[in-house]
Amino acid sequence: MGLLEKRAVKAFQDGSYKKLTDEINAITGHTIEFEVNWDSLAEEGSADKYEDAFTMVYFTPLVSAVKEIAADDMGKEALKDALKKVVIKNEGGYIYGSSAYKFSNGVLTIDHQPCTNVDNGLAERTTELTAILMKNL
Amino acid sequence: MNKSLKSVPAINKQELLFHIAEHFPATILSITTDAGRSYTGVVLTIGKVRTDEAFLVLQVTDDRNALTTRFLHLTVGKIESIELINPADLLSILSLGKLTKNETYEVSGKLAVQRGFQLFSEAIFNAHAINVGVPVMELPTDGLQLNRVLKLTQKIQQVIIDLLKEEDALSGWKARYNKIAFINNDDLEVKGVNDLVEIYFPFENIEAPEVSAEKLTDLLMSIL
Numbered sequence: 001m002g003l004l005e006k007r008a009v010k011a012f013q014d015g016s017y018k019k020l021t022d023e024i025n026a027i028t029g030h031t032i033e034f035e036v037n038w039d040s041l042a043e044e045g046s047a048d049k050y051e052d053a054f055t056m057v058y059f060t061p062l063v064s065a066v067k068e069i070a071a072d073d074m075g076k077e078a079l080k081d082a083l084k085k086v087v088i089k090n091e092g093g094y095i096y097g098s099s100a101y102k103f104s105n106g107v108l109t110i111d112h113q114p115c116t117n118v119d120n121g122l123a124e125r126t127t128e129l130t131a132i133l134m135k136n137l
Numbered sequence: 138m139n140k141s142l143k144s145v146p147a148i149n150k151q152e153l154l155f156h157i158a159e160h161f162p163a164t165i166l167s168i169t170t171d172a173g174r175s176y177t178g179v180v181l182t183i184g185k186v187r188t189d190e191a192f193l194v195l196q197v198t199d200d201r202n203a204l205t206t207r208f209l210h211l212t213v214g215k216i217e218s219i220e221l222i223n224p225a226d227l228l229s230i231l232s233l234g235k236l237t238k239n240e241t242y243e244v245s246g247k248l249a250v251q252r253g254f255q256l257f258s259e260a261i262f263n264a265h266a267i268n269v270g271v272p273v274m275e276l277p278t279d280g281l282q283l284n285r286v287l288k289l290t291q292k293i294q295q296v297i298i299d300l301l302k303e304e305d306a307l308s309g310w311k312a313r314y315n316k317i318a319f320i321n322n323d324d325l326e327v328k329g330v331n332d333l334v335e336i337y338f339p340f341e342n343i344e345a346p347e348v349s350a351e352k353l354t355d356l357l358m359s360i361l
Contacts, residue, residue, distance in 0.1 A: 069248070074255070078248040135280060137248040 001042045008047035009038050012054055020059040027066045030080045037089035046115045053115045058088050061097070061125040062110070065133055078137040082106060090114055097121060097128030103136045148233060151191050151213050156233045158183045158193075164230065165202055167220035168195065168211070176209050177202075177222070183213075190214060242343055244280030245287050251276075253287045257294045265301045270316040274340070277321075282341045286319070289340060289348055293319075296353045309361035310334075325352055329360035 001009070017036075025031050041054065066083075069075040084106035092111045094100045100112040112125075148156075157164050158180040169175045178197040185191050190212055197207040202222070224230055258271045272290065277283060301307045314334045322337035325348060329335075334357075339345035 074251055075248060078246070078251075133246075134249055135244045135246050137246040 001039060002044065002047075004047040005042040005044060005050075008050040009042050012050050013038070016051060016055055016059075020055065020063065023063060024059075024066055027063070027070050028079045028083065029070065029076045032083060033085040035085065035087045037087075037091070040090040041088070041114045043090070043113070043115050049115050049118075053118045056118050056122055057112050057114055057125070058110055060122060061129045062086070064126045065130040068130055069133060069137065075137075079133075082137045083108060083133070086110065095121065097125035100125065101129050101132045103132050108133070146232065146235075148231070150216055150219060152233060153219065153230070154180060154183050154191075154193055154213060157230060160234060161225060161230055164224050165198060165222040166195070167222060168209075168216055169218045169220075170211065170215050171217045172215075173217075176211075178209065179204070181208065240285070240288060240347055242281040242284040242288070245284040246280065247276050247283060250283050250287050250290070253290045257290050260294055261297055261301070264298045265307055267301065267307060267311050268315055269297065269310065269334070270314075272317050272319050274319040275321075277341045279341075281343050285343050286340050289338065290319070292348055292350065293336065293353065296348075296350050297357070299350075300354055300357055306358065306361055313361070325349070325356065327353070327356035327360055334360065 021032075021034050042050075046053070066079060070079055085108070087107060087109045089109070089111050090113055092099070093113060094111055095113050095116045097112075100110060102109040102111070110129075157166070163179060165177060165179055167175055167177045176195055176197055178195040181194040181196045183191060183193040191214075192210065192212050195209040195211065197205050197209055199205050221227065221230065254272045254274075258269060261267060261269050274286065276286065301310060314329065314332050316333040318333060318335050319340055320335055320337045321340045323339060324337065326337035327334065328337070336353075338348055
């Protein structure tokens with residue numbers, strides 16, 4: 001990771017990351033542990049895209065999914081019982097929601113390339129993520 | 138499938154062909170006549186003439202099962218045997234629609250089922266202004282079993298909505314019951330216990346047939 005990438009990751013960690021994780025925890029009504037493999041996310045030469053891309057690839061679908069599920073107390077309770085941790089990484093080279101999400105033993109793993117299919121894949125990621133969470137709640 | 142087929146009642150060729158023509162017209166049949174000749178095709182029409190003899194018109198298909206412009210007019214009594222080629226729903230065809238192939242299930246979570254239970258109660262309330270209660274059930278953990286419970290819930294909901302269209306059924310239910318429970322069991326049973334309706338069914342057996350709307354209606358009527 002070069003200096004540009006390091007600065008962009010730090011800016012995201014200090015700004016949007018905190019806001020987004022706080023928002024998710026507020027929606028679900030409990031504290032979810034987040035584990036992010038920042039090194040794998042910091043794609044070289046794309047530092048200027050991190051802010052929007054990280055948000056839209058990893059967090060916007062998650063915010064939408066938990067919002068939909070936690071719309072009633074039953075959903076909030078189910079999320080509290082089942083979703084303990086979110087792992088975010090870019091290891092498998094996945095660019096579609098259909099292969100980016102895994103859920104096992106209370107851990108949701110999001111494995112997606114950080115700067116690919118950012119806008120076009122948003123709706124698909126949200127649908128896939130909501131479906132996988134619903135199947136496991 | 139084989140197990141289900143064993144419960145199919147015996148039917149004659151005429152009943153079978155009428156049922157196929159009406160409900161499964163795309164089914165390709167290989168028909169052998171009593172003279173030993175075989176023809177493959179789909180039933181175009183089937184009917185009875187004044188002598189009460191049934192006849193059928195078969196549109197003949199080629200080796201690749203594509204329809205040709207050849208047609209066969211044949212008396213049903215001349216048919217020796219009928220072979221069904223890759224039928225869409227053999228169980229339904231051979232049972233004349235009384236049985237259907239088992240539902241296939243996807244994975245569902247408990248939350249979806251719990252919401253389905255809530256919707257069950259709301260849908261019946263919206264249809265007839267009656268509180269039948271939110272179903273109570275010890276939910277399985279398997280996703281396919283949960284999906285079966287969800288689908289059965291929707292079917293039971295429809296049966297109850299249809300049943301309560303009758304005024305006497307509605308008043309009977311209103312006067313006696315305000316709770317409902319689903320209980321996993323080998324067979325379909327319905328019991329009224331104080332203010333509770335208990336529906337017993339193989340909710341968790343994904344190989345078991347779907348609930349029969351007719352039987353469930355009869356059993357529900359018996360406790361009203």
